[in-house]
Amino acid sequence: MTNTLHRFGSRESLQKDYIIFAMAARGINEEGAPAKLQTFLRLALKHHPINVGNAVKGGIFRASQRLNPLAHWRRREFVDPQEVVQSIDACTTVSAVFDDPANLEVFLRELKTADLGISINISALTDEARTCCQRAGIIRHSVEYSLGFHGDLNLLPERHVLELSTMCGHGMVSHNFAKKMIDWVKEGRRDPQEATTYLAKFCTCGIYNTTRAIQILEEARVGT
Amino acid sequence: MQIDHGKCVACSNCIPICPMGAIYIDPAVNRATVNLDECVECFTCYRGMSKEHLNPTLVRSIRGLLKRLRIRFDPEPDVCPTDALTPQELSWPRIVRQAFSDPLVPHESTGVHGRGTEEVKTNDVTGRVQDGEAGFTIEFGRPGVGVRFRDIQKMTMALASLPIAFEKKNPVFSLMTDPATGAIREDILDEKVLSAIVELKTTLEHVPAVLQRVEEVAPHLDTIVSIGVATRCDAQGDNGLEPLLKGEGYTFYRGKTNLGLGRRPAAATA
Numbered sequence: 003m004t005n006t007l008h009r010f011g012s013r014e015s016l017q018k019d020y021i022i023f024a025m026a027a028r029g030i031n032e033e034g035a036p037a038k039l040q041t042f043l044r045l046a047l048k049h050h051p052i053n054v055g056n057a058v059k060g061g062i063f064r065a066s067q068r069l070n071p072l073a074h075w076r077r078r079e080f081v082d083p084q085e086v087v088q089s090i091d092a093c094t095t096v097s098a099v100f101d102d103p104a105n106l107e108v109f110l111r112e113l114k115t116a117d118l119g120i121s122i123n124i125s126a127l128t129d130e131a132r133t134c135c136q137r138a139g140i141i142r143h144s145v146e147y148s149l150g151f152h153g154d155l156n157l158l159p160e161r162h163v164l165e166l167s168t169m170c171g172h173g174m175v176s177h178n179f180a181k182k183m184i185d186w187v188k189e190g191r192r193d194p195q196e197a198t199t200y201l202a203k204f205c206t207c208g209i210y211n212t213t214r215a216i217q218i219l220e221e222a223r224v225g226t
Numbered sequence: 227m228q229i230d231h232g233k234c235v236a237c238s239n240c241i242p243i244c245p246m247g248a249i250y251i252d253p254a255v256n257r258a259t260v261n262l263d264e265c266v267e268c269f270t271c272y273r274g275m276s277k278e279h280l281n282p283t284l285v286r287s288i289r290g291l292l293k294r295l296r297i298r299f300d301p302e303p304d305v306c307p308t309d310a311l312t313p314q315e316l317s318w319p320r321i322v323r324q325a326f327s328d329p330l331v332p333h334e335s336t337g338v339h340g341r342g343t344e345e346v347k348t349n350d351v352t353g354r355v356q357d358g359e360a361g362f363t364i365e366f367g368r369p370g371v372g373v374r375f376r377d378i379q380k381m382t383m384a385l386a387s388l389p390i391a392f393e394k395k396n397p398v399f400s401l402m403t404d405p406a407t408g409a410i411r412e413d414i415l416d417e418k419v420l421s422a423i424v425e426l427k428t429t430l431e432h433v434p435a436v437l438q439r440v441e442e443v444a445p446h447l448d449t450i451v452s453i454g455v456a457t458r459c460d461a462q463g464d465n466g467l468e469p470l471l472k473g474e475g476y477t478f479y480r481g482k483t484n485l486g487l488g489r490r491p492a493a494a495t496a
Contacts, residue, residue, distance in 0.1 A: 005329070006482070008368060008452045013479045027348035028395075031491055058330055065304070066276040073278070074302050113487065121348045121488035128481040132463060135485060142463045143486025144349040146363070146456035147471060147478045149437075153444035153451045157371050168369045172329040173420045174270045177370045178242035182303065191300060200304045204243070204274040206329055 005171030006125035010164040021125040023097035035093045038118040046098035049109040053099040055208015059089040063202035101213040110138035162222040170205035184222045194219035231257040233310035235285045266420045268327035277309040327420035346456035350488040363454040367421035373449040376415040382408030384443045393425035
């Protein structure tokens, strides 16, 4: 999905960032897709993803609609991943984020065996995705390359902000909020884990890589 | 999107949340206010912020006292304490902003959420891009810059004269008045969206020409252009696009890989 295609960062920064997602083709193989998408996520959850999501219902990090004032000291930060599975009641796109290629590879083997018949894509470093597939006995069918950003690049913020904000490809994590979280970590007002949780809540597809975000915030804490 | 000034306590939590920077504290009324021309109706603020439902008068009183004492309250940054964000009822042409900017709203033309495109994600089933072909996704407005359709039209009109075919199952295509020229309907040209994707297909031999045209036009737009290009792989997983792009001087390492596990139902293939 282009919402994962243009995640900004150096090659080194983008290692340990694998998004795998499943969807049906509109008007062709949608029938029975919800059950297959649920199966996809149930299989994914066996292999330690760091985030999962249903593109129209959200991921495991979500906003709360009725906070009480005590929430400033104690909040429920996560939705049970099984709720994400149960939320799939129509044809949608579902995703799982991995930070360990070994876990992804085992998941791929299970997917191949499961033979769900719906399209599965990996958004990651293309050579690493290909290697993962080959180890799982899968030959890639098609590939899309990100050629990056063009035009007036003066419109873009500094790299740590861009690395954090582009992890939500739908633009739900604003540059200004990413900058605010970097500043709060630098000032010691929140730690990287807390700041990452705030950021991840805005990504409605559940593709936010929290492991990577924490690393970026740690790096930004001591640098420019 | 609007902010209910009767509820807003000017805590400023919503200001950095807006991807377009469209929210500000209006000094005339000391309340958060949305610049509707810059707002793209993405609903990030409304959906993404958690909501308390505190009494605004109480909150303003406490904030006023703390301000006088120079004491900073450190609230959760993703919360609206008084649920002051208020969606408007949208009509044409403004509703097109939400269609392209709110990822939870399906595009009417394609029925797909997000930016409304399937691209190469379902290529194993659709066969849209074949061996020897290249499918482009040219995206405007990402990351976090936004784009007006007037700028998108500059690009679509520049590309239309090349040997390309715009993807018909695409929300931007559905807004074109004349695909042969790339013209987009006039009543939305000033509407701003968070991002939009133009998809097109060509043969590998014309990829350099398309890239060159995009690179020529992009600097003249008041936005950022992101380029993605896809192709079918052979039985070994190789493709002719990768060496071609490297030969054109592009450095790339990230992308999407379709595993080829999707298939058409048996009746559809008969």
